[in-house]
Amino acid sequence: MAKIVVDVMLKPEILDPQGVAVSAALPRLGFTFAKSVRQGKRFEIEVDGEPTPAQLAEVAKAAETLLANPVIETFTVRVEK
Amino acid sequence: MKIGVVTFPGTLDDRDAARAATHAGTMAISLWHNDADLKGVDAVILPGGFSYGDYLRCGAISRFAPVMEKIIDAANGGMPLLGICNGFQVLCEAHLLPGALTRNHELHFLCRDQKLEITNNQTAWTSSYSVGQEIVIPLKNGEGSFQCDDAILAALEGEGRIIARYVGKNPNGSRNKIAGITNARGNVVGLMPHPEHAIDTLTGPTADGLGFFTSVLKALVK
Numbered sequence: 001m002a003k004i005v006v007d008v009m010l011k012p013e014i015l016d017p018q019g020v021a022v023s024a025a026l027p028r029l030g031f032t033f034a035k036s037v038r039q040g041k042r043f044e045i046e047v048d049g050e051p052t053p054a055q056l057a058e059v060a061k062a063a064e065t066l067l068a069n070p071v072i073e074t075f076t077v078r079v080e081k
Numbered sequence: 082m083k084i085g086v087v088t089f090p091g092t093l094d095d096r097d098a099a100r101a102a103t104h105a106g107t108m109a110i111s112l113w114h115n116d117a118d119l120k121g122v123d124a125v126i127l128p129g130g131f132s133y134g135d136y137l138r139c140g141a142i143s144r145f146a147p148v149m150e151k152i153i154d155a156a157n158g159g160m161p162l163l164g165i166c167n168g169f170q171v172l173c174e175a176h177l178l179p180g181a182l183t184r185n186h187e188l189h190f191l192c193r194d195q196k197l198e199i200t201n202n203q204t205a206w207t208s209s210y211s212v213g214q215e216i217v218i219p220l221k222n223g224e225g226s227f228q229c230d231d232a233i234l235a236a237l238e239g240e241g242r243i244i245a246r247y248v249g250k251n252p253n254g255s256r257n258k259i260a261g262i263t264n265a266r267g268n269v270v271g272l273m274p275h276p277e278h279a280i281d282t283l284t285g286p287t288a289d290g291l292g293f294f295t296s297v298l299k300a301l302v303k
Contacts, residue, residue, distance in 0.1 A: 010183075014228055015254060017184045066145070069138055069174065072181045072228055 002051050003080045004059050008068045009040035043067055044080075051079050082107045082301045084294075085122035087152070087168075089114040089143045093130035094165065094277060101277040102126065105294030107301075117147040123301050124161035124205070125152050127168025129221075129275060139182060139224050140170035149175060161205035161297050162269045166222050169261070169271035178262055178271045179237070180229030185222070186254025194286040195220035195274050196248040197260050201241050204267040205300040209292035215248060216289035218279040225273040227255040227262075237262055244270055 010016050016038050023037040043063075047055060060077050068075040084102040086109055088095045099109035110122050114132075119125070132143040143149065149171070156162040156177055164172040172178045185191060196217050199210040210216070229237070234256055237243055245261040253273075261272035276290025 013230070014183065015186060015226070017186050017188045017254075021188055066137070066141065069141065069181055071173070071179070072183060 002047055002049065004045040004047060004051055004056065005078050005080045006043040006045065006059065006063045006067055006075055007040060007078075008043070008063070008073050008075045009038060010073055014072045041067075082124070082298055083110050083120075083122045084108070084297065085110045085112040085119055085125040087112045087114060087125065087127050087148055089130070089132035089146060091131040091134055092128055092167070094128040094275065095130075097275075097277040098126045098128040098165065101280045101291065101294045104280050105291060105298055107294070107298050112148055114143065114146040114148050117151055119148070119151050119155060124163075124297050125155070126277075127152075127162070127164040127171050128277065129166030129168060132167055132171065135167075135224075138170075138174065139167060140172075140174040143167075143171045144174040153177060156269050159266065159268050161300055163206050163293065163297070164269075164271040165275055165277060166225070166273055169273055170224065172269060172271045177269050178264060179233045180227055180262070182222075182224050182273070183226045183228050184224050185226055185252070190221075190223040191225070191252055192219070192221040193252075194218070195252060195260075197245045197274060198248050199245055201244040201263065203241075204244055204263045204270050204296075206263075206270040206272075206293045206296050207244050208299055209296040216279075216292075217287050218274045218276050218290045219286065220252060220274040222253075222273060225255065226253045227259040227273070229256060240265065245272060245274075 019038040063075045084107045086099045102109040199214045246258040276293040279285035279290035
């Protein structure tokens with residue numbers, strides 16, 4: 001069984017108020033390392049056997065159709081061992 | 082004239098939308114998200130709420146409900162279609178309208194009476210207003226910030242497709258204070274604030290919202 005991971009992020013030009021709020025909370029807790037924070041979504045999809053290129057293409061299609069909104073978001077598809 | 086009001090699981094404002102449609106002199110027909118049947122309606126309202134719990138993204142799952150396939154076809158054929166709040170989000174996810182609605186820029190859920198300026202009265206849903214007219218109707222949402230790229234924004238501005246803007250301080254970070262937009266044909270309108278909650282002063286802050294529903298009646302009778 002393999003795991004296909006789809007990461008979805010807001011496009012850089014789209015304001016991410018949640019990331020800004022996290023970024024503001026970190027220094028209050030003494031964590032001063034962050035210049036900025038962006039928050040995204042991660043989908044973990046289990047499939048039987050090794051994913052084929054066709055299967056990955058199908059996942060990318062699903063990501064474009066449903067998991068991400070290409071108007072405001074970008075996504076990446078990868079296989080996690 | 083029959084106006085369909087769609088109920089998705091999690092829809093809140095279907096009753097008020099139906100009441101507003103009735104108040105304006107049309108017959109309101111309930112449409113269920115899981116029925117691929119428009120019951121012969123002449124126009125459709127996608128009301129506000131939290132369809133499918135706003136899971137994934139607001140409107141992202143509702144957009145693929147069986148009733149939406151029929152509604153998208155009918156809207157592409159010219160049927161008047163109004164999306165209010167969550168309905169506006171569904172219209173953007175369905176690509177019937179450009180752009181997307183994102184989290185309010187200060188992260189707060191807003192619930193208040195909001196002043197708007199009507200900026201286009203040539204659509205199926207805004208002909209009862211005059212351009213420049215100011216109205217006050219409730220605004221209540223957490224993800225009402227209208228976002229799109231510069232090219233789309235320029236097109237919306239250039240083609241006069243912004244139907245209403247917020248007056249005063251920008252409540253949610255929407256680009257160019259956009260509260261509502263229309264498609265090129267003018268039959269599909271998305272609006273973040275709620276005209277259906279302001280159709281009489283017994284239940285709303287004003288009766289300013291009724292014009293959206295009398296407008297569509299005029300458009301259908303024509």
